[in-house]
Amino acid sequence: MSTKTIHTEEQIWEFIREVTDPEIPVLNIIEMGIARGVEISETGKVLIRITPTYSGCPAMNAIEKMVKEKLEEKNIEDFEVKLDFSEAWTTDWMTEEAKAKLKDYGIAPPEKTVSDDDFLKSLSGTKIVPCPFCDSFETELQSQFGSTACKSQYFCNSCHQPFEHFKCI
């Protein structure tokens, strides 16, 4: 019987940094704010908590599988990947670096969430989102929903490009 290597939390974080979002491959699941926590038990068992971005996100199963495969690839046998619903995911968990990468990828990044107290009053207004390609503010909302639940669709009237905006939730 081989002796079991006990990994540190830092090592595990480094491993899961290699797991990218299947829908947005320029971001890893730490930058996305999907990986919420790593714990190592006394026996060396690795517990990873992940949270879905949207309730019905079809990428969630894929991400869970990719995390498991990554751990197996690193020869970790004793682990558990747990879905954590205790705190609702927010785009505020995305790092500034991640938002810059999103913009480079052609997706207008989410801005900081604002207090929801005025939600009902805000129903009539539309938000101005700058174009990720030419930075113009001459853009218009085409649809609240885009190719995935987390994105809405805009059109830039300056460079005449359609683009997606990562919804701010």
Added chain:
Amino acid sequence: MSTETLTKKDAFKIYLLRLADDRLILGQRMSEWCGHGPVLEEDLALANMALDLIGHASSLYAYAAEIEGEGHDEDYFAYFRDDYEFTNLQLCELPNDDFAFTIARQFLFSSFSYYQYEQLKDSKDEQFSGMINKHLKEIKYHLRHSRDWVLKLGDGTDESHKKIQEAFDELWMYVGELFFTDGVNEMMLAEGNGADLLSFKEEWKKLVEDTFTEATLTVPDWDQFMMKGSRGGMHTEHLGLMLAQMQFLRRSHPDADWQ
């Protein structure tokens, strides 16, 4: 079920199933639009909302199964119950009809859900309030979407105005049930995990009426005949037909797996 025999655990499970059933059934209806939307953007929007609603149902069912503690999972509640065991609002099971009808139904449900969830989000049970907070963020997008369309269709062409007005007229007898309460609600409220439906009824009506005014629509009679019984398992003929389609594959191959 009489309240005398109702335990806190039973009440929580029933409450979760009611919330989940509304969302599964409406989500399934919305999913029927996939590939049939009037324009590509709306096809995506309706399919995305269906996905959200089914996602909400899935987490609520999973928690109901956990509380029940009899080894069931979310699929059990979705696929292995018959129509009389479903406690969703009749509003949610009605066939899609045309786009105006779908939007009108979605607006009524999303606006109601918004107020309901605003109360549920402060529930004492942390696992429950955690999922509610997540769903609420998505419901806001649903409400914004359907409200925009009510305005566009109502204050649009003569034809679109006529269609959305007729849709609301037809749907009106199903709105009474939104505010149905019984011992289950009372027990949940007493435990700090429920929504006090009557407390926001007037506010909700005002949101609906203000939207109608802006959309140049006429508000139907709030005191007209209203359907009832769905929280006790009474449904229109449409639910059984929908379940037959939704459940047959799972029931034919109960052990089938995606692997």
